[in-house]
Amino acid sequence: MGNYLYKIAYHLACGNEDKFNYFFDRQVKMFGPLTGADLEYITTTRDAIMLDWGNEMKEFNAHIG
Numbered sequence: 442m443g444n445y446l447y448k449i450a451y452h453l454a455c456g457n458e459d460k461f462n463y464f465f466d467r468q469v470k471m472f473g474p475l476t477g478a479d480l481e482y483i484t485t486t487r488d489a490i491m492l493d494w495g496n497e498m499k500e501f502n503a504h505i506g
Contacts, residue, residue, distance in 0.1 A: 444472055446479055450486035454494070 445468040452460040468475065475483075 442467055443497065446482050447486060450483045453491060454487045454490040 445464040448464040449461060449468060452464060468479075
């Protein structure tokens with residue numbers, strides 16, 4: 442995809458509001474308003490990122506104690 446949807450999802454997962462707003466605005470300027478499919482992609486990707494981070498944290502903690 443030649444867009445900013447992944448970056449929007451990533452910064453949403455990070456809680457980085459400034460970067461989220463920056464890439465959200467760029468997405469809208471370059472490609473128009475977000476569609477339902479775009480919003481679904483963002484939320485699904487954000488959820489997958491957070492799940493991966495949670496699994497990595499569990500693995501890390503398992504190794505240290």
